Structures are given as structure tokens and as C-alpha cells.
Amino acid sequence: MAAGLLPSAGVLLAPLLLGLTVLSVGPAPARALHNVTAELFGAEAWGTLAAFGDLNSDKQTDLFVLRERNDLIVFLADQSAPYFKPKVLVSLKSHSALITSVVPGDYDGDSQMDVLLTYFPQNHTNNELGAVIFWGQNQTLNSKNMTILNRTFQDEPLIMDFNGDLIPDVFGITNESSQPQILLGGNLSWHPALSTKSKMRNPHSHAFIDLTEDFTADLFLTTLSASNTFQFEIWENLGGNFSLSSVFEKPKNLVVVGQSAFADFDGDGHMDHLLPGCEDKDCQKSAIYLMRSGTGQWVPVLQDFSSKGTLWGFVPFLHEEQPTSIPIPLTLHIGDYNMDGYPDALAILKNTSGSNQQAFLLENVPCNNASCEEVHRMFKVYWDLAGLNLIKDAMVATFFDIYEDGILDIIVLSKGYTKNDVAIHTLKNNFEADAYFVKVIVLSGLCSNDCPRKITPFGVNQPGPYIMYTTVDANGYLKNGSGYRTKS
Ligand SMILES: *[C@@H]1O[C@H](CO)[C@@H](O)[C@H](O)[C@H]1NC(C)=O
Ligand SMILES: *[C@@H]1O[C@H](CO)[C@@H](O)[C@H](O)[C@H]1NC(C)=O
Ligand SMILES: *[C@@H]1O[C@H](CO)[C@@H](O)[C@H](O)[C@H]1NC(C)=O
Ligand SMILES: *[C@@H]1O[C@H](CO)[C@@H](O)[C@H](O)[C@H]1NC(C)=O
Ligand SMILES: *[C@@H]1O[C@H](CO)[C@@H](O)[C@H](O)[C@H]1NC(C)=O
Ligand SMILES: *[C@@H]1O[C@H](CO)[C@@H](O)[C@H](O)[C@H]1NC(C)=O
Ligand SMILES: *[C@@H]1O[C@H](CO)[C@@H](O)[C@H](O)[C@H]1NC(C)=O
Ligand SMILES: *[C@@H]1O[C@H](CO)[C@@H](O)[C@H](O)[C@H]1NC(C)=O
Ligand SMILES: *[C@@H]1O[C@H](CO)[C@@H](O)[C@H](O)[C@H]1NC(C)=O
Ligand SMILES: *[C@@H]1O[C@H](CO)[C@@H](O)[C@H](O)[C@H]1NC(C)=O
Ligand SMILES: *[C@@H]1O[C@H](CO)[C@@H](O)[C@H](O)[C@H]1NC(C)=O
Ligand SMILES: [Ca+2]
Ligand SMILES: [Ca+2]
Ligand SMILES: [Ca+2]
Numbered sequence: 001m002a003a004g005l006l007p008s009a010g011v012l013l014a015p016l017l018l019g020l021t022v023l024s025v026g027p028a029p030a031r032a033l034h035n036v037t038a039e040l041f042g043a044e045a046w047g048t049l050a051a052f053g054d055l056n057s058d059k060q061t062d063l064f065v066l067r068e069r070n071d072l073i074v075f076l077a078d079q080s081a082p083y084f085k086p087k088v089l090v091s092l093k094s095h096s097a098l099i100t101s102v103v104p105g106d107y108d109g110d111s112q113m114d115v116l117l118t119y120f121p122q123n124h125t126n127n128e129l130g131a132v133i134f135w136g137q138n139q140t141l142n143s144k145n146m147t148i149l150n151r152t153f154q155d156e157p158l159i160m161d162f163n164g165d166l167i168p169d170v171f172g173i174t175n176e177s178s179q180p181q182i183l184l185g186g187n188l189s190w191h192p193a194l195s196t197k198s199k200m201r202n203p204h205s206h207a208f209i210d211l212t213e214d215f216t217a218d219l220f221l222t223t224l225s226a227s228n229t230f231q232f233e234i235w236e237n238l239g240g241n242f243s244l245s246s247v248f249e250k251p252k253n254l255v256v257v258g259q260s261a262f263a264d265f266d267g268d269g270h271m272d273h274l275l276p277g278c279e280d281k282d283c284q285k286s287a288i289y290l291m292r293s294g295t296g297q298w299v300p301v302l303q304d305f306s307s308k309g310t311l312w313g314f315v316p317f318l319h320e321e322q323p324t325s326i327p328i329p330l331t332l333h334i335g336d337y338n339m340d341g342y343p344d345a346l347a348i349l350k351n352t353s354g355s356n357q358q359a360f361l362l363e364n365v366p367c368n369n370a371s372c373e374e375v376h377r378m379f380k381v382y383w384d385l386a387g388l389n390l391i392k393d394a395m396v397a398t399f400f401d402i403y404e405d406g407i408l409d410i411i412v413l414s415k416g417y418t419k420n421d422v423a424i425h426t427l428k429n430n431f432e433a434d435a436y437f438v439k440v441i442v443l444s445g446l447c448s449n450d451c452p453r454k455i456t457p458f459g460v461n462q463p464g465p466y467i468m469y470t471t472v473d474a475n476g477y478l479k480n481g482s483g484y485r486t487k488s
Contacts, residue, residue, distance in 0.1 A: 032430040033387030042082035045424040046417040053104030056139040069098045090134045090143040096122040103159045105168040107185045112136035128152035160208035164240045198223035203329045205259040230257045251289045251298035253279045258330030263343035283313035302379040312349040335399030335408040346397040359397035387427045
């Protein structure tokens with residue numbers, strides 16, 4: 001494989017490589033980011049980009065954006081600039097509800113993408129979340145046809161395929177019981193799920209992902225132990241029955257525990273568990289830990305968060321009574337930015353002595369420190385990546401394949417567009433490699449009687465590798481088996 005050197009005049013960060021064992025044939029680190037916000041959005045680059053999905057079945061990923069906290073606008077991908085146009089609107093304005101999450105999916109199995117919204121109801125007295133499904137029809141959403149679920153949730157529900165019928169189901173603790181419940185997609189019937197006694201962590205970081213390597217997604221739960229410390233449970237999926245297969249603790253040093261992310265960090269073909277967090281409650285001392293598949297041991301893969309005299313740290317999650325913006329948990333967004341087979345990450349860090357917070361690219365590089373020896377890899381932060389460093393007050397950064405060319409680009413949301421809304425920034429990754437790359441899109445292949453334009457069914461987003469701000473995957477594309485393309 002030829003190393004993909006960048007053709008364009010990016011800002012060279014070569015000095016940052018000094019001191020590292022540079023791979024002899026490894027691709028050069030990516031370094032050029034181009035602001036393509038105007039060409040993608042025109043003057044419409046604002047609102048909380050909350051989810052991705054192909055709403056109109058044209059095989060182009062569309063963007064689900066929240067505005068004013070109670071409108072959902074779907075930007076459909078288009079052939080001409082601006083490449084994303086606001087076309088579909090559904091609103092909870094008349095309910096005065098504050099939308100908190102958006103999960104596209106086909107909840108009734110008719111091959112039309114629907115969308116599930118969770119929200120704080122008007123005058124909510126507790127912190128329970130309502131949920132509503134807007135039904136898809138004719139490759140769009142019918143703003144008048146919705147089903148309000150008759151239970152509320154303690155936390156954002158997890159969307160997963162509980163019973164293996166390829167129709168997404170809704171998992172969470174509801175107001176009816178302390179036992180987790182599942183709302184089965186299709187006939188929308190509630191059933192108790194799992195007989196766990198554990199309390200769920202809030203915000204949770206549950207995931208529906210194959211951790212036992214049998215090509216069936218298992219249930220990963222973030223819970224509290226009897227002594228109230230954070231722990232993780234893996235419920236193995238055996239033909240649709242979930243049984244507890246392992247429980248393990250958080251790294252001892254972490255006081256603030258972020259959202260778990262899964263990726264094949266060391267490139268051995270097995271899915272590893274990444275966990276960002278802080279060793280003190282104010283996040284003056286941040287860290288990222290890794291538990292390699294099957295080891296049961298946490299190993300730090302990033303501990304040094306200082307750059308040129310400034311100490312950076314993760315932004316701890318704050319529970320607010322009446323949040324003015326969507327609360328963002330402490331999260332890593334994973335994606336192989338430079339296509340070397342090793343997953344990289346994006347994180348939001350704040351200046352621990354100032355107020356600015358910024359998005360940073362964390363590149364997965366060979367380990368150069370005794371602390372990460374066991375896993376052979378670690379994260380290196382690009383402190384001055386041109387493009388990212390211009391965006392002040394960043395709140396979320398995620399990878400997204402904007403032009404669907406197999407190269408991951410970056411989307412950043414930043415505060416301050418208006419009082420209630422954020423600005424959207426899109427940065428094109430100019431990394432170009434002649435690397436072999438196959439994009440696998442995960443589809444249900446379900447297509448009953450309303451198949452779009454008589455084409456082969458393309459399906460809709462599937463839970464498991466779906467993207468939501470609390471989970472892990474860029475664009476919702478499945479990697480082979482457990483992870484990323486290994487080096488060729
Ligand atoms: C990107 O371009 C948009 C539109 O031209 C502009 O408003 C924005 O400030 C630019 N962002 C950065 C970080 O340069
Ligand atoms: C919500 O609160 C407002 C003002 O406090 C009140 O006028 C309104 O009737 C309440 N709505 C409901 C549904 O309770
Ligand atoms: C779907 O679209 C077709 C053509 O635009 C229209 O005739 C039909 O009434 C629509 N159906 C629904 C349920 O909106
Ligand atoms: C509402 O959506 C459901 C699910 O797609 C569909 O079965 C029903 O016919 C729709 N109702 C109306 C009034 O369009
Ligand atoms: C919720 O709705 C379902 C049908 O959609 C019904 O069977 C069930 O009894 C309702 N539950 C409550 C608590 O109202
Ligand atoms: C649960 O919430 C639903 C919707 O708000 C409500 O109708 C139902 O009465 C609640 N059930 C309990 C047990 O509080
Ligand atoms: C709904 O569907 C599930 C799975 O297909 C089935 O187990 C359940 O009995 C059905 N419930 C109702 C009320 O039809
Ligand atoms: C799942 O559990 C049900 C009820 O306990 C049982 O009937 C069924 O055989 C189990 N299926 C598998 C694959 O273990
Ligand atoms: C971090 O904040 C301190 C205090 O406001 C400031 O002096 C320093 O320049 C900031 N660092 C960066 C990189 O902005
Ligand atoms: C190397 O590891 C030590 C702990 O073993 C840690 O304190 C230090 O920050 C690490 N250095 C780098 C550059 O990550
Ligand atoms: C993809 O997964 C299959 C099944 O486990 C495995 O045999 C194959 O080596 C994997 N390919 C790569 C490139 O990881
Ligand atoms: Ca549907
Ligand atoms: Ca299902
Ligand atoms: Ca990489």
C-alpha cells in the first residue's frame with residue numbers, strides 16, 4: 001500500500017512526529033482540513049445535528065437537525081450545492097416540548113424510515129423523558145402521523161433489535177417498573193427485558209454490539225454496583241435470550257467516567273473498550289483507558305493533556321434541571337481518519353484554566369511510553385490542527401463521510417449561533433490514499449409492499465451500529481466483524 005501523501009498544501013505538523021517511532025511504511029498523518037460548510041449548507045448551517053440516516057431511500061445519507069429545541073428538520077442530500085437542503089420538518093412546538101434525542105429507524109417494519117424523538121414534556125416536574133415516533137410515508141415523514149409512547153423513560157432509551165426480527169426495539173427503564181422494559185417495534189408492545197437488579201447509570205452508555213464474536217450483537221450495559229460504583233455488564237445474546245456473561249469495574253483512578261466506545265484499537269481483529277474520564281471531579285486530570293478484548297485490564301492510552309503551557313481536560317457532564325441546550329456526555333467519537341487501519345478519535349476538551357473548549361483529533365499511534373506498552377498503541381493529540389483550532393466553544397465533534405467517498409470528514413457543532421442554537425461546521429478531510437477501501441452499509445433488506453421505485457430494497461438504519469451521540473460509530477457503517485480494516 002502506498003502511503004497517501006497529501007497533494008495539497010496543508011499545514012505541516014511534522015515537528016509533532018519527532019520523538020515518535022515513525023512507521024517506515026505507514027501513511028503520513030492527515031493534516032489538511034478544508035471548511036466546506038458553505039458548499040454543504042449555504043446559509044443554513046445551524047442547529048443541533050443529531051443523527052444521520054437515509055430518510056428518502058436514495059442511498060445518500062441525510063442529516064437530522066434540531067432547531068429551537070422543538071423542531072426536527074431533515075436536510076436531504078442533493079446533487080447540487082448546497083449539498084444538504086432542509087426539506088422535511090416535524091415539530092413538537094405545539095406541545096412546547098424540548099427534544100433531547102433523535103433516532104431514525106424503521107419502527108414498524110414497512111421499509112419506510114421513521115424517527116423516534118425523546119423530549120422533556122411541557123412543565124416536566126421530574127426528569128422523565130417522553131418519546132414519540134413520527135411515521136415515514138412516501139419517503140418522507142408525515143408530520144401529522146405520530147404515536148406518543150404511553151410510558152416515559154428515566155434516561156435516553158437504547159435502540160436495539162432485541163428479538164432479532166430486524167425491526168428496531170426500544171430499551172430502557174420506564175415509569176412503570178424498575179426492571180428494564182423493551183418496546184417491540186412492529187406492534188409496539190411492551191415487555192419486561194432482562195432480570196437485572198442493577199441500577200442503570202445516568203446518562204447511560206449502553207450499547208448493542210457484538211462483544212462475544214459470534215456475529216450477534218450483545219447488550220453492553222453501564223450500571224451501578226451494590227456499593228454504587230460504576231460498572232459494566234455484558235449480556236450475551238443467545239438466540240434472542242440475553243444472559244449475563246460478565247461484569248467488570250471502571251478503572252480505579254477514574255472519578256468522572258465518560259461514555260464507553262468500542263473499536264479495534266490495536267488492530268488485532270478484536271473489539272476493544274475505550275473509556276474516557278477524569279481522575280478528579282473537575283477534570284483537571286483527564287485520561288483515556290483501554291481494555292483490550294478478553295484481558296479485563298484497564299491500560300491508559302492517553303494521560304498527557306498539556307500543550308504549550310495550557311492544561312486541557314474533558315468537559316464533565318452536568319445534569320441541569322432545565323437544560324438550555326442538549327446536554328452532551330463526555331464522549332469520544334471514533335473513526336479511522338487517516339485510513340491506516342487504526343481507529344482515531346475526536347474529543348472535546350476545555351482549557352482547565354480558561355473557558356474555551358475545542359475539538360481535537362486524537363490519532364492512534366504506536367506506543368512510546370511504558371504505560372501503554374501492553375497495548376502497543378496510544379493516542380496522540382493534534383493540538384494545533386488547522387481548521388479545528390479555529391472553531392471556538394465546540395460542543396460536539398464527530399466523523400462523517402460527507403462525500404461518501406470512503407474518507408471520513410469532520411463535523412463540529414459550536415455554541416453561540418443563537419441563544420438556543422449551535423453552529424454547524426463541516427471540515428473536509430483531504431487525506432487521499434490509493435488504499436483499497438470498501439464501504440459496507442448496514443441495511444435491513446426489509447422491503448414489504450412499498451418498496452421505493454421498484455429498486456432492490458436498500459433498507460434503513462439498523463440498531464447496533466447506528467449512530468447517536470452516546471454511542472460509537474461514524475456514519476453507522478459496519479466494520480468487518482469486530483473492527484477496522486487491518487493494514488495491508
Ligand atoms: C467556514 O465557512 C463558513 C461559511 O463561509 C464561515 O461562516 C465559518 O466561519 C468558517 N469556519 C471556520 C472555522 O473557518
Ligand atoms: C405549564 O405551565 C404554564 C405556566 O407555568 C401554565 O400556564 C400551563 O397551563 C402549564 N401547562 C400544563 C400542561 O400543565
Ligand atoms: C404518496 O405520494 C403519491 C404521489 O406523490 C400520492 O399520490 C399519495 O397520495 C401519497 N400517499 C400518502 C399516504 O401520502
Ligand atoms: C400512520 O402511519 C402508520 C404507520 O406507517 C400507517 O399504518 C397509517 O396508515 C398512517 N395513518 C395515516 C392517517 O396516515
Ligand atoms: C399502552 O398502550 C398499549 C397499546 O398501544 C396498551 O396495550 C397498554 O395497556 C397501554 N399501557 C398503559 C400503561 O396505558
Ligand atoms: C407513565 O407515563 C405515562 C405517560 O406520561 C402515563 O400515562 C402513565 O400514567 C405513567 N404511569 C405511571 C405508573 O406513572
Ligand atoms: C407483538 O409482537 C411480538 C413479537 O412479534 C409478540 O411476541 C407479541 O406477542 C406481540 N404482542 C401483541 C400485543 O400483539
Ligand atoms: C429462550 O428462552 C425461552 C424462554 O425461556 C426458551 O423457550 C427458548 O428456548 C430460549 N431460546 C434459546 C435459543 O435459548
Ligand atoms: C487557557 O486559559 C488561560 C487563562 O485564561 C490563558 O492564559 C491561556 O492562553 C489559554 N490557553 C489557550 C491555548 O487558549
Ligand atoms: C508516560 O507514562 C506516565 C505514567 O506511566 C505518564 O505519567 C506520562 O504522562 C506518560 N507520558 C506521555 C507522553 O503520555
Ligand atoms: C473479516 O472477518 C472474517 C470473519 O471473522 C475474518 O475471517 C477475516 O479475516 C476478516 N477480515 C479482515 C480484513 O479483518
Ligand atoms: Ca416505518
Ligand atoms: Ca425487533
Ligand atoms: Ca487511524
